[in-house]
Amino acid sequence: xxxxxxxxxxxxxxxxxxxxxxxxxxxxxxxxxxxxxxxxxxxxxxxxxxxxxxxxxxxxxxxxxxxxxxxxxxxxxxxxxxxxxxxxxxxxxxxxxxxxxxxxxxxxxxxxxxxxxxxxxxxxxxxxxxxxxxxxxxxxxxxxxxxxxxxxxxxxxxxxxxxxxxxxxxxxxxxxxxxxxxxxxxxxxxxxxxxxxxxxxxxxxxxxxxxxxxxxxxxxxxxxxxxxxxxxxxxxxxxxxxxxxxxxxxxxxxxxxxxxxxxxxxxxxxxxxxxxxxxxxxxxxxxxxxxxxxxx
Numbered sequence: 001x002x003x004x005x006x007x008x009x010x011x012x013x014x015x016x017x018x019x020x021x022x023x024x025x026x027x028x029x030x031x032x033x034x035x036x037x038x039x040x041x042x043x044x045x046x047x048x049x050x051x052x053x054x055x056x057x058x059x060x061x062x063x064x065x066x067x068x069x070x071x072x073x074x075x076x077x078x079x080x081x082x083x084x085x086x087x088x089x090x091x092x093x094x095x096x097x098x099x100x101x102x103x104x105x106x107x108x109x110x111x112x113x114x115x116x117x118x119x120x121x122x123x124x125x126x127x128x129x130x131x132x133x134x135x136x137x138x139x140x141x142x143x144x145x146x147x148x149x150x151x152x153x154x155x156x157x158x159x160x161x162x163x164x165x166x167x168x169x170x171x172x173x174x175x176x177x178x179x180x181x182x183x184x185x186x187x188x189x190x191x192x193x194x195x196x197x198x199x200x201x202x203x204x205x206x207x208x209x210x211x212x213x214x215x216x217x218x219x220x221x222x223x224x225x226x227x228x229x230x231x232x233x234x235x236x237x238x239x240x241x242x243x244x245x246x247x248x249x250x251x252x253x254x255x256x257x258x259x260x261x262x263x264x265x266x267x268x269x270x271x272x273x274x275x276x277x278x279x280x281x282x283x284x285x286x287x288x289x290x291x292x293x294x295x296x
Contacts, residue, residue, distance in 0.1 A: 003052040005085035005168030010059050010108075012100040015090040016120040020151035021045040021058040024161055028263065029181040030058045032195070044182040046175045052165035053173040057084070068281060071295040079293075081108075086167050087115045089141070093125035093148070097133055105140045114167055117143040118160065123150040185264060186213040189226050190289075192263070193256040193272065197230065200252055201240060209237070210280060212289045223267035226260070230272060231280045238274045249274065 009017045018030035022045070029045040047054040059076065081087060087108055091101055108115060117137055119130060134146045145163060149156035175182070183191070190211040197209055215227040230249075232238050242249050249272055257270040280286050284294050 001051065001170060002173055003165070003168040004055065004171045004173050005052075006055045006057060006083055007086050007088055007164055008057045008059065008081040008084035008113075009088050009090060010081060010104065011090035012092070012098070012104065014095070015092045016151050017090045018058050020090060020118070020120060020149070021056045023151045023154060023157055024054065024056060024164075025180050027180055029183065030191075046180050046182070047161065048177060049161050049165035052168045053175065053177075054161075054164055054168065055174060057081075068295060072293060075293060075295050081111075081113075084113055085169060086164065087111060087113050088118055088164070089115065089137075089143075090118045090120050091133065091137070092121055093119040093130055093133060094121045096129065097136055101137075102140065105137055109141045115141055115143050116160075116163070117141070117146040119146065119148050120151055122148045123153050123155060185224070186216045188263060189213050189216065189224075189256075189260055189270075190228060192259050193228055193230070193252065193270075196252045196256045196259075197241070200248065200255075209241075210286060212286070219269075221267075223269055224260070224264055225269045225271075227271045228273075230274045231277045231286065232274060233276070233278050233280065235276050238276050241274045 009021055011017055018032050021030050021043075022028050022032070024047045025045040026047065030043050043058045045056040045058060047056055059081070089105065089108065091097070117134065119125075119133060122130060130148060134148075137143070138146065144167075147156055147160045147163070149160055151157070181188075190213045194209070194211040197211070210231040211228055212231065213226060213228050215225070217225040219225055230241055232241060240248070241252070243251075253270050253272045256272075257268050260268045260270065277283070288294075
């Protein structure tokens with residue numbers, strides 16, 4: 001007898017949802033950076049625990065949307081909860097309870113699915129406040145269980161993973177045992193490069209940048225040849241991404257290529273160029289390429 005179920009991992013931006021999904025899967029399937037709203041689209045991580053397969057839906061952080069891109073991301077987050085067997089609300093225990101967290105809690109309070117509360121980042125949180133946060137949220141939502149974890153250190157994760165597995169319904173696995181994500185190699189490549197943009201230009205690059213994988217070719221020698229364009233809104237942003245004498249984009253490409261070679265388990269030839277496209281976040285085709293629905 002096997003079990004398989006869908007766990008919707010939701011929360012406010014920077015709660016550590018992607019880090020948690022990666023930790024539960026056991027390897028990287030979602031990009032991570034200090035920049036808020038790093039995750040833009042729904043991504044599925046596949047984790048195994050004994051006879052259970054956990055389909056972990058990593059969703060964008062839920063916040064008050066102001067632009068079309070914001071609305072599309074929030075729609076993707078709530079869309080990721082559809083058909084879930086369990087809702088897992090992840091909260092930054094260090095950041096505490098703000099209006100974003102309480103709003104999400106109130107919105108899921110009447111949902112029929114079982115719910116877990118996961119207070120993350122307990123390794124750096126104010127310990128006396130942990131129980132206070134848990135009590136306040138449990139007063140808003142009827143959580144079946146509350147877990148105190150650190151996705152970055154692994155504290156509390158074995159217990160959480162076992163509990164998630166125990167809640168999964170009987171049924172066949174949806175993916176082979178060695179598959180860790182439903183992301184295509186094209187999407188994975190774009191996400192890895194976007195992660196490097198955020199990590200290397202966190203303070204300099206505005207949020208409005210996108211990466212499109214224009215071409216992904218399997219070479220006869222087994223290597224992957226990947227061509228990508230980085231979309232920015234203004235020439236000044238292009239100059240930031242390129243860096244003096246092209247040094248910055250070379251470094252972005254080198255680090256992304258090295259990581260992709262590990263993730264894809266083969267040599268990678270990565271070619272990047274930067275394109276100024278004012279208003280790219282109002283282009284329907286870009287949304288399709290980055291995996292978001294067009295939201296009016």
